[in-house]
Amino acid sequence: MxxxxxxxxxxxxxxxxxxxxxxxxxxxxxxxxxxxxxxxxxxxxxxxxxxxxxxxxxxxxxxxxxxxxxxxxxxxxxxxxxxxxxPSLLHPSATVSRYAQIAEGAVIMPGAVVNAGARIGFACIVNTAASVDHDCVLDAGVHISPGAHLAGQVFVGTCSWIGIGAIVRQRISIGSHAMIAAGAVVVKDVQDAATVIGVPATQVR
Ligand SMILES: CC(C)(COP(=O)(O)OP(=O)(O)OC[C@H]1O[C@@H](n2cnc3c(N)ncnc32)[C@H](O)[C@@H]1OP(=O)(O)O)[C@@H](O)C(=O)NCCC(=O)NCCS
Structure with missing residues (x-):
């Protein structure tokens, strides 16, 4: 083994x-x-x-x-x-499109979905039952927390953290080192290093 x-x-x-x-x-x-x-x-x-x-x-x-x-x-x-x-680690219960790319050091956890055209970067985490839809791009070091959902064509910059249960609307761009709070619904682009909270999400710092 x-x-x-x-x-x-x-x-x-x-x-x-x-x-x-x-x-x-x-x-x-x-x-x-x-x-x-x-x-x-x-x-x-x-x-x-x-x-x-x-x-x-x-x-x-x-x-x-x-x-x-x-x-x-x-x-x-x-x-x-x-x-x-x-290696990249893909739990057997995760659904990962053969048209998705998963970089080295990334983990796709149980029940997660990564759809066609998505690119999961170096050392990323797609946590339990999260979904990353078509053509999303996660830069290196991103963490998508359990149950968070990214609609299609979302970009997430390096080392940003999408909190548990958050939702990101299609074609949104999130900068690097940003924090999306648990349960937030992101409907506007997010700046580098910003923290956004709430429904719809607003920047708090
Ligand atoms: C957004 C977040 C980073 C803020 O953390 P923090 O700076 O320690 O903030 P606090 O817990 O001190 O809360 C500050 C205020 O924001 C509110 N708040 C915190 N998180 C919130 C959230 N997700 N949604 C709405 N309001 C939130 C608090 O109620 C508090 O309000 P108050 O000042 O009126 O009492 C954090 O709450 C969060 O959502 N983290 C994500 C956790 C996660 O996804 N874990 C998954 C691990 S795999």
Whole structure:
């Protein structure tokens, strides 16, 4: 069986590990803080990020199971620089069009839908039961939270976070490092680094 090193043994890391196993990987955890008993689902904990960088020969690939977009991007880039292969992980219950593109280091979680022509960037998360419709483009490091829905041709800039249950109307452009609040309905373009809240969503900072 192929051996996958996962950096991050938090809740998100554990969900990623479960998906990796469904994809046929044998999972080994790394984290800078030694996980508490039971926090790795009984799977092996093998050391810190530094140790992971030194052990490339032991694994068929590596993945970053960290929810924070900036940290995930930084760690993914460091793993690539160290020569690691970063797979994309698609849960078997996700529906992903064969006309969609999923970049390395991205995870598509249970029940999610990615439709034709969509492009999911490096190190993105499409979380549980979220949908990304036709021709959407997610730049690197984006997180689409559980149950959020993007209509067709939406663009999301690097490291932006679409909150749980949010809805984004078709052809909207969202800048980089933006925060779309849980439950927001986005009907206008969103600037870089803006936080928008509510129905319809308005900028609060
Ligand atoms: C928008 C968000 C980032 C704001 O977080 P915050 O800066 O910590 O804000 P606070 O919780 O202190 O709330 C500030 C105010 O905004 C309101 N508010 C917060 N989130 C809101 C939301 N999603 N919709 C409407 N109002 C919201 C609060 O009620 C509060 O109002 P008040 O000042 O009248 O009491 C956060 O609430 C959010 O939606 N995060 C997304 C969480 C998510 O999707 N998690 C998924 C993990 S996979």
């Amino acid at each position: 192929k051996r996958l090193a996962i950096f991050g043994a938090s809740g998100h890391g554990r969900v990623v590990a479960d998906i990796a196993e469904c994809c046929g990987w044998e999972v080994f955890f790394f984290d800078d803080a030694e996980p508490m008993d039971g926090a790795t689902l009984g799977l092996p904990y093998c050391g810190t990020f530094e140790t992971l960088l030194e052990r490339k020969g032991d694994f068929g690939g590596a993945f970053v199971g960290i929810g924070n977009n900036d940290i995930r991007m930084t760690k993914c880039k460091a793993l690539l620089d160290a020569g690691y292969f970063l």
